[in-house]
Amino acid sequence: MKIEKDYELKKHTTFQIGGKAKTVYFPETVEELEQTLKENPNAIILGNGSDVLISSDGIDGDVIITTEINDFEINGTKVYATCGVKAPVLSREVSENGLSGMEFMFCIPGTIGGMVYMNASAHSQSIADIFTSCKVYDVENQKVLTLNKDDMLFEYRKTVLSEKKYVVLSAEFELKPSTVEEVKALMQRNAEFRKQKQPSLALPNAGSIFKNPENDSAGRLLEKSGVKSKIVGGAKVWENHANFIVNIGYATSSDVLNLMYKMYNEVKVRYTIELQPEVKFIGIANEEEKEKWQTMTTNNN
Numbered sequence: 001m002k003i004e005k006d007y008e009l010k011k012h013t014t015f016q017i018g019g020k021a022k023t024v025y026f027p028e029t030v031e032e033l034e035q036t037l038k039e040n041p042n043a044i045i046l047g048n049g050s051d052v053l054i055s056s057d058g059i060d061g062d063v064i065i066t067t068e069i070n071d072f073e074i075n076g077t078k079v080y081a082t083c084g085v086k087a088p089v090l091s092r093e094v095s096e097n098g099l100s101g102m103e104f105m106f107c108i109p110g111t112i113g114g115m116v117y118m119n120a121s122a123h124s125q126s127i128a129d130i131f132t133s134c135k136v137y138d139v140e141n142q143k144v145l146t147l148n149k150d151d152m153l154f155e156y157r158k159t160v161l162s163e164k165k166y167v168v169l170s171a172e173f174e175l176k177p178s179t180v181e182e183v184k185a186l187m188q189r190n191a192e193f194r195k196q197k198q199p200s201l202a203l204p205n206a207g208s209i210f211k212n213p214e215n216d217s218a219g220r221l222l223e224k225s226g227v228k229s230k231i232v233g234g235a236k237v238w239e240n241h242a243n244f245i246v247n248i249g250y251a252t253s254s255d256v257l258n259l260m261y262k263m264y265n266e267v268k269v270r271y272t273i274e275l276q277p278e279v280k281f282i283g284i285a286n287e288e289e290k291e292k293w294q295t296m297t298t299n300n301n
């Protein structure tokens, strides 16, 4: 297994932001991941780093990156994947088998572990719709558990994994038989839609910054609050959709955090709605940053 010391995490996040971690482990099998977790129970887990804001001052501890654990199997309508498989790769593979249910993953740059962790969704499809079970490592009790759909407590951008110290090792899904043409056509439509609504990774970003409040859209509220194109340091609200922050070249985590706090306050003042961050802030923070993050996440569920 590859182990890196003083590894710059910005290389491993879609925001291209993040300082160093003392030790970063890259297990290559589920068994290596279990063993690494046993030996480093406090290590932070990262998949593809597409839903995180990592402190530019780094992480005071160790990190495990799962992207080398990437096996999958397609058996009829059943799909098995280990945690590090990239969502677009699996989406493309199942499309070749004429299986429907993973078209939404085609343009989401996460891993299966990250997708299951937060019940990723888009274009009226979600992980919850196709999930049958997963194997997790229970870090506190040092054992492997199998969770079925009911155990997962799937909600919008939330599962039981947000509360328990469980690491997804692998997951199983049940897809619907369709045709290669239909599945690919839907993937293409999703990709076209995204071209208009989301920045490509050529403009480093971490997807939607805030979750949609119930029956509303964070993007709509932010746009009406006039935050589009606002800049703090190297972080800018994307001009085409106000729920994205793009790194225009030299952004630090503080720039992003301060810009998020401005966005949050603009919506709060105008609509008395407190938007909740979708991205997860990880790593070393000063007192002011801690306070801002805590304010924004107080009601986060």
Ligand SMILES: Cc1cc2nc3c(=O)[nH]c(=O)nc-3n(C[C@H](O)[C@H](O)[C@H](O)COP(=O)(O)OP(=O)(O)OC[C@H]3O[C@@H](n4cnc5c(N)ncnc54)[C@H](O)[C@@H]3O)c2cc1C
Binding pocket: 014, 044, 045, 046, 047, 048, 049, 050, 051, 052, 066, 083, 107, 108, 109, 110, 111, 112, 113, 114, 115, 116, 117, 118, 119, 120, 121, 122, 161, 166, 167, 168, 169, 198, 199, 200, 201, 205, 206, 207, 208, 280
């Ligand atoms: C351009 C772009 C578009 C996006 N579009 C969407 C979208 O349409 N819908 C959507 O839902 N999301 C979207 N996202 C957000 C993101 O891709 C998803 O949330 C994805 O599921 C994150 O996966 P990851 O592997 O990158 O997780 P990371 O960012 O590496 O980690 C995110 C969280 O998951 C935890 N985690 C990661 N792996 C595991 C594991 N094996 N076990 C337990 N916990 C784990 C981490 O500890 C962390 O808390 C988008 C992001 C980008 C950059």
